Amino acid sequence: MPGREDLPDPGEVPVMLAYDTxxxxxxxxEHEQWIHWTKHLLANQTPENVTRWxxxxxxxxxxxxxxxxxxxRKWADKVLxxxxxxTLEDYPTSMLVYEIAQRPDCQQALQRVRELIDQEVLSCS
Known part of the structure; x- marks a missing residue:
């Protein structure tokens, strides 16, 4: 899995960059997963495997x-x-949700955030 050492220090990342991080x-x-799959594919290209794939x-x-x-599920666990x-103090979930929702390609997420705010499940403070 990619190491946290490859990423900027959270203290040096402006709040609006948490989504990008x-x-x-x-x-x-995802690239690590692709590498893993490609190596497996190249090493195991039998007619039976190709049919199964x-x-x-x-x-x-x-x-x-x-x-x-x-x-x-193993790869889903890595994403989780x-x-x-x-969700730690450096990157509060509510901040990420709000940040993601403000992106122009995330209108459904923005609507969901508005609903959560209206229901007082999520706070903007």
Whole structure:
């Protein structure tokens, strides 16, 4: 998993950059996943595997076997581990939610944040 040492010190990151820091850490993790898969693919290109991978490409996650789902869950756990680090004092969840919601490509998130504020679940203070 990408190391925190590769990221800027949270104390040196302006508040509005927390989203970008999180995005970069997740992008680094996605690249690590791609490397892992590509190495596996290149080392295991048998006709049987290619047939299985083609089937998996046509299969929605909900229809995968439990074994196949568990493989995906391992990577989901890595994402959750990264996200968990952003609930600390340096990156409060409410700040990240608000920051993400303000991005022009996140109108649904903005609407959800407004609803949470209206319900007094989330505070802007």
């Amino acid at each position: 999180l995005r970069e850490e997740l992008a680094a993790l 083609e089937r998996q490409c046509r299969t929605p996650y909900s229809a995968l076997t439990e074994r196949e789902k568990n493989s995906d 581990e990264v996200l968990a680090g952003y």
